[in-house]
Amino acid sequence: MNVDWFDFELPERLIAQTPLPDRTSSRLLTLNKRTGEIAHRSFTDLENDLQPGDVLVLNDTRVIPARLTGIKSDTGAKIELLLLKRLDGDRWETLGKPAKRLKTGTQLSFGDDGYGNPLLRAVIEEEAEMGGRTVRFMYEGIFEELLDRLGEMPLPPYIKERLEERERYQTVYSKHAGSAAAPTAGLHFTEEFLKKLQGKGVKLAYVTLHVGLGTFRPMSVDRVEDHEMHAEYYELDEHNARLIQEAKENGARIIAVGTTSSRTLETVAARFEGKPIGACSGWTSIFIYPGYTFKLVDALLTNFHLPKSTLVMLVSALAGRDAVMRAYEEAIAKEYRFFSFGDAMFIY
Missing domain, CATH: 2.40.10.240 (QueA-like)
Structure with a gap:
C-alpha cells in the first residue's frame, strides 16, 4: 500500500493557528462509514448523534511544557x-x-x-x-x-501563532501529566457539554495514553506496511475497564474520542482477546491502517489530520480510504479548519 494514496493538497490558510474562543463552537463533519453519507453540522449537534448507553472513551493525558x-x-x-x-x-x-x-x-x-x-x-x-x-x-x-x-507548550510546527493561554492546549478532563502533544479531538469539549451528554444517558470512560514521538515523526517510507510506530505508554484502570466491558456485552457503541483513544482501545482488545477486559498498562506501538479490523471501536470523533500521516491511515481503516479522501476533499472545499485547533469529524 503506497503512502502517497493518503496524500492531499491543503491550502495553508485552512491550518487553524489559534483555538476558537468557545471550545464547542467548531464545525462538525459527519461520515457514515457504511453508506459514505457526509453531513455538515456544528460540534454541539454531536448530542443528536449520540444515544443513551453509548460510551465515549476519552484520553485523560495531560501535556507537559515539554x-x-x-x-x-x-x-x-x-x-x-x-x-x-x-x-x-x-x-x-x-x-x-x-x-x-x-x-x-x-x-x-x-x-x-x-x-x-x-x-x-x-x-x-x-x-x-x-x-x-x-x-x-x-x-x-x-x-x-x-x-x-x-518549558513551553510543545505546539506542532505548523502552528506559528503564540498560544496565549496554556490550558487551551489541554482537554478540560486532562489528569495524568506525561504527553508531548494534546489528544486534540478532546479539545472541543467543555465540562458543561460533557455533563449535557451524560444527562442524555451517554457514559464517559477514560484511558490514558501519553502521546510521544510517533506524533512528531513523519513517515519516511514509501510503503505503508514498512512504517514502524514509536511505542507510547498507556493505562486503563479497573473502573473504566468495567465500563468498556459492559458496553461490549450490552451491544452499546464504544466511541473513541481521538486516534490516541482508538489505539489504546485496540491495544487493550488485542491484549484481552477472548477474555473480559480488565485493568492494564504497558507500551503500545500498534499501527492501524486499511485492512485492520477494529475489535472495540465502533465510532470515532477526530480532527482533520496531516496528509500522508499515520492518523489519516487510522481514520481510513475505520471508514475506508475512498470515503475519507472524499470527506477531506469536501472539507477543504467548504473551508473547514484543519489540524490541532481545527474542526471535528465524526465517523459512525
Whole structure:
C-alpha cells in the first residue's frame, strides 16, 4: 500500500493557528462509514448523534511544557529539546535541535537562578536517528516545578501563532501529566457539554495514553506496511475497564474520542482477546491502517489530520480510504479548519 494514496493538497490558510474562543463552537463533519453519507453540522449537534448507553472513551493525558530552550554550556550556542518520554529517574528521550550540535557528552544549560548559574543542566548520553537524543538532567529541587517554569507548550510546527493561554492546549478532563502533544479531538469539549451528554444517558470512560514521538515523526517510507510506530505508554484502570466491558456485552457503541483513544482501545482488545477486559498498562506501538479490523471501536470523533500521516491511515481503516479522501476533499472545499485547533469529524 503506497503512502502517497493518503496524500492531499491543503491550502495553508485552512491550518487553524489559534483555538476558537468557545471550545464547542467548531464545525462538525459527519461520515457514515457504511453508506459514505457526509453531513455538515456544528460540534454541539454531536448530542443528536449520540444515544443513551453509548460510551465515549476519552484520553485523560495531560501535556507537559515539554519544549526547553537553552544553550550549550561550552559555546553558548542556542539549542532546543523536546521531551518525549521519561526513561528512568532523570533520563529522558528527547528530540534535539539542531541535532548536529548535540553530540554525546555535550553539556547543556537552561534558565538562570539570578546568580549566573543554570536552573537546570543536562548531558547528552546517547544519539539516535532523526534528532533523537537520550538526555540526563541535573538540578536542585523538583523537576516538574522547574519544567513548568522553564518549558513551553510543545505546539506542532505548523502552528506559528503564540498560544496565549496554556490550558487551551489541554482537554478540560486532562489528569495524568506525561504527553508531548494534546489528544486534540478532546479539545472541543467543555465540562458543561460533557455533563449535557451524560444527562442524555451517554457514559464517559477514560484511558490514558501519553502521546510521544510517533506524533512528531513523519513517515519516511514509501510503503505503508514498512512504517514502524514509536511505542507510547498507556493505562486503563479497573473502573473504566468495567465500563468498556459492559458496553461490549450490552451491544452499546464504544466511541473513541481521538486516534490516541482508538489505539489504546485496540491495544487493550488485542491484549484481552477472548477474555473480559480488565485493568492494564504497558507500551503500545500498534499501527492501524486499511485492512485492520477494529475489535472495540465502533465510532470515532477526530480532527482533520496531516496528509500522508499515520492518523489519516487510522481514520481510513475505520471508514475506508475512498470515503475519507472524499470527506477531506469536501472539507477543504467548504473551508473547514484543519489540524490541532481545527474542526471535528465524526465517523459512525
